[in-house]
Amino acid sequence: MAEEKLIGHVYSDRLYIPAAEMRIRYRKEFHLKNFYRMLHDWFVEEKWVKRIDYEWPEHFYLLRETQRGNEMWIWWRFKKIPGAGEAGTNSYYRYNLDVFWHITGAKDVEVMHQGKKYKTQYADIEFYIKAKIEMDYQHEDGKGWRDHALLKHFNDVFHKRLFKPQLQRHKHDLFREAYRLQEVVKLFFGLKTYMPEKEGQEYDPATGIGDIPGLEGVAPK
Amino acid sequence: MPEMISTRKMIIQKAGVIDLDGLYRTMQRWFYDNQYVFEEPTSRMRPGSDAGPEYEWKWKNWRKVSDYVKYHVSVFFHVWDAKDFEVIKEGKKVILTKCRLKIEIDGNVELDWTKKFTETKFSQFLFKFYNKYILKEERILSLWWDELYYRLYKLQTIAKEYLDMESKGNAYYDIW
Numbered sequence: 001m002a003e004e005k006l007i008g009h010v011y012s013d014r015l016y017i018p019a020a021e022m023r024i025r026y027r028k029e030f031h032l033k034n035f036y037r038m039l040h041d042w043f044v045e046e047k048w049v050k051r052i053d054y055e056w057p058e059h060f061y062l063l064r065e066t067q068r069g070n071e072m073w074i075w076w077r078f079k080k081i082p083g084a085g086e087a088g089t090n091s092y093y094r095y096n097l098d099v100f101w102h103i104t105g106a107k108d109v110e111v112m113h114q115g116k117k118y119k120t121q122y123a124d125i126e127f128y129i130k131a132k133i134e135m136d137y138q139h140e141d142g143k144g145w146r147d148h149a150l151l152k153h154f155n156d157v158f159h160k161r162l163f164k165p166q167l168q169r170h171k172h173d174l175f176r177e178a179y180r181l182q183e184v185v186k187l188f189f190g191l192k193t194y195m196p197e198k199e200g201q202e203y204d205p206a207t208g209i210g211d212i213p214g215l216e217g218v219a220p221k
Numbered sequence: 222m223p224e225m226i227s228t229r230k231m232i233i234q235k236a237g238v239i240d241l242d243g244l245y246r247t248m249q250r251w252f253y254d255n256q257y258v259f260e261e262p263t264s265r266m267r268p269g270s271d272a273g274p275e276y277e278w279k280w281k282n283w284r285k286v287s288d289y290v291k292y293h294v295s296v297f298f299h300v301w302d303a304k305d306f307e308v309i310k311e312g313k314k315v316i317l318t319k320c321r322l323k324i325e326i327d328g329n330v331e332l333d334w335t336k337k338f339t340e341t342k343f344s345q346f347l348f349k350f351y352n353k354y355i356l357k358e359e360r361i362l363s364l365w366w367d368e369l370y371y372r373l374y375k376l377q378t379i380a381k382e383y384l385d386m387e388s389k390g391n392a393y394y395d396i397w
Contacts, residue, residue, distance in 0.1 A: 025265035028274070182261070191264055192242060192278070194249040 019131040020178035027124040031208025048078040069105035100128040113210040131178035228328035228370045241318040257282040272302035291334040297325040371397040
């Protein structure tokens, strides 16, 4: 796995095209652990990461306990090479999906839901999603076009002119994927959505509290 | 450099019982049908007051008209004191929302979105010359600004009809 730079912004020496940027803000009761678990499973299912715990790209986790409640900062930085594993996997561009959580005032509370008591959390969560397509990503390992004696002269022309239509197509794919992630989060919090099909909501109860209709008594604790 | 010419801001306010879910989907669908790229950069929920929670949604939509012109439309929804309840309408269960709603619709015409005329002072001069003497500003206003404004007026009419407002209806329905 490539080493990230320790000094300087993580994107300062990278070529990228922004694809989507959005945030979701929610302040009410929700089950934080179930939310974390649901997103973990979503990223594994969408092949952003393998189900190997030590490879999970959680670059930063801060927990600050205050009198007003717990404050948490969590940074997830996912990378995916489109078509990875298939013949002709590209070595020039990849998808980057950065997810930043900021949770403030998190407190354990008990709520009544459908006549039963459930332990959950009350918090203010800001969920920030940034999707980008990175070109010449192998430059971080020193093996990119910008490190080659001949190819470095063609790098700009290639991604700005020759390969631009393909990159725009991939940008739209990544845009759609980022908005599917937004749909998952909004459905979990019970916010308004517009997609014709619900993204994964059939599996988890809303806000992670309560039982799934038809599966009473087997709700995750 | 790219220039943004804004249309007039349109505001709709209503307090009462509305089908918020349907309004949200209908307005979103309008952008899809009119070939806009739809983005929702902010979606926010707050506990609000005892009367009900508060919601905010910001939409940013854009559409390429030509190599020189792009339309941008931003919509801002703000809902206060939202309370959902179920009713039976025509034999079906429908979830309606009692709330106070404000919708702001804003449009912008962006010229030179490809930034071809931004690099040098000479190209910036050409940009101003082109807009002022060749397009003569009339074309900008009478063609692109006009089209965006009346199309947004149709979007506002759709919202007013959905909210069953007294002033629903569009006298300019046949323009653009």
